[in-house]
Amino acid sequence: MNKTELVEVVSKNAAIxxxxxxxxxxxxxxxxxxGVVSDGKVxxxxxxxxxxxQRSARNGRNPRTGEVIKIKATKAPAFKPGKGxxxxxxxxxK
Structure with a gap:
């Protein structure tokens, strides 16, 4: 489902x-x-x-040359599904 399909479902289910x-x-x-940007969690x-x-710094490899490169630490968004x-x-x- 993409955003357009989601809009259609919301429109139909909410009668708007x-x-x-x-x-x-x-x-x-x-x-x-x-919320994720400011508080870090929603x-x-x-x-x-x-x-x-937080993704820690690590060593990677350039696929073209095989040269070892350093990859900087970075923040990445993540989603953890709930029980429901x-x-x-x-x-x-299926």
Whole structure:
């Protein structure tokens, strides 16, 4: 499912126009990003946790030359699914 499909589902389930659903989805995603950036964590019980994780510096290898390069430490966004999501995915029939 992509963002456009998500907007359509929200529009249908909430009985609102697609334009309103677009605003809701965009505002929700912007709020999650802002929360992760400022607080480092956004917790949605039953759904999951969006957080920032620290990646340590490490050595890598240039695939073209084989030369060893240093990769700097960085922060990366991460998502940890909650129990509700895990259970829903586990029950999905193939």
């Amino acid at each position: 126009s697609k334009a309103e659903a677009q605003k809701v989805v965009t505002a929700t995603l912007d709020a999650i990003v802002a 917790i949605l019980p039953g759904f999951g946790t969006f957080e920032t994780r 999501m895990k259970d829903a995915v586990a029950k999905k029939k």
